[in-house]
Amino acid sequence: MKHILIGLVGLLLFFSCSEVEYKFTELSGSYLGQTPPDTLPELFAPGIVNSAAFTRDFAMTPDGDEIYYSIVLGNFKKSAILFTKQINGKWTKPEVADFSRDFRYEHIEPFISHDGSKFLFVSDKPVNTISKAKDDFDIWVMDRLDGSWSEPYNLGAPVNTGDSEFFPTLTKTNTLYFTRQPINERVNYILRSKHDGGNYGEPEMLGPNVNAGRSRFNAFVDPDEEYLIIPIVGIADSFGGTDYYISFRSIADEWSEPINLGGNINTRFGMEYVPYVSPDKKYFFFLSFRESEEKIDELSYSLLVGLNQTPGGVNPAMYWVDAKFINELRPEGFYRK
Numbered sequence: 001m002k003h004i005l006i007g008l009v010g011l012l013l014f015f016s017c018s019e020v021e022y023k024f025t026e027l028s029g030s031y032l033g034q035t036p037p038d039t040l041p042e043l044f045a046p047g048i049v050n051s052a053a054f055t056r057d058f059a060m061t062p063d064g065d066e067i068y069y070s071i072v073l074g075n076f077k078k079s080a081i082l083f084t085k086q087i088n089g090k091w092t093k094p095e096v097a098d099f100s101r102d103f104r105y106e107h108i109e110p111f112i113s114h115d116g117s118k119f120l121f122v123s124d125k126p127v128n129t130i131s132k133a134k135d136d137f138d139i140w141v142m143d144r145l146d147g148s149w150s151e152p153y154n155l156g157a158p159v160n161t162g163d164s165e166f167f168p169t170l171t172k173t174n175t176l177y178f179t180r181q182p183i184n185e186r187v188n189y190i191l192r193s194k195h196d197g198g199n200y201g202e203p204e205m206l207g208p209n210v211n212a213g214r215s216r217f218n219a220f221v222d223p224d225e226e227y228l229i230i231p232i233v234g235i236a237d238s239f240g241g242t243d244y245y246i247s248f249r250s251i252a253d254e255w256s257e258p259i260n261l262g263g264n265i266n267t268r269f270g271m272e273y274v275p276y277v278s279p280d281k282k283y284f285f286f287l288s289f290r291e292s293e294e295k296i297d298e299l300s301y302s303l304l305v306g307l308n309q310t311p312g313g314v315n316p317a318m319y320w321v322d323a324k325f326i327n328e329l330r331p332e333g334f335y336r337k
Contacts, residue, residue, distance in 0.1 A: 024093040030064055032084070032091055036283070040264060041319040044285065046311040048094065054315040058276040058285040059110040068097065068110040069318065079106045081121060099142065099152050113170045114223040114279065117144050120168040127154045137164035139178060158202045159193050167218035176200060177221040177228065190219045190230065209247050209255040217242065220275040225249055231273035232258060239263060241270010244286060246326065248334035256334050264321070271316045277323055284323040289316040
């Protein structure tokens, strides 16, 4: 009973508190004016995109002038998609996207098509607006109209089902790759649905080189459909928990065995399950949790509070690294088109 009361007090304090103000430094230039990384991953835009909160997901418009990402609260009980955009050469202070403001529902995993015409995301909000109850997770879509995004609409069947669908990514031919978690199961599968110019066809489950290991999560497809980056759990060469792997696609539509992205990317903590490659294919963005490089011999209250207020301190965060290593992993026989 005591724990329940503490939880209720915490919720009351949360909902009664006013918005926190923070100083936002005016930024300009590509990628929020951040210095590009080299071969070692770096925290992306600390204190701006990566706050001290659990920050995940990444999406950009093709021109690089809009960036979207997600923040998760309460062990995945609450989440929202945020954005910042470059206007007249200056980046705006991050805000919650309008379509993501309803705090009753979760909104995660934004994705923007290669031509900037479609914005996809995932939500558990109900399709039936009369109902207020949470639904299973579905893929939702917005269209680009006169420089703005339309009202969201549910992608519908046969992609969305009574199971939960996650992490949509699109190729240049509008082939949709996504994750499905069957109801009452803890295993996820990677599927593909081809577009016939009017509608999406019945999704097909990809083969064992993609659906490898014990489970797999949010696969990012290269827009030219040359490869998939797949978070997989349960392969022998894992660094621990879920690791990022890559599977290359051949001209014959065969997929290579999954290749671990290595110790620069994967860690023993197993928090690797959100991959993204920038539209210009220069940078690989990915979710990770990394130990502080500072040696800590003894904990203190002030140190604990400080870590909790530090981007990447105690929560997973988004990192970026030069993406040139991706093509260096390409096996023989899986050449570019």
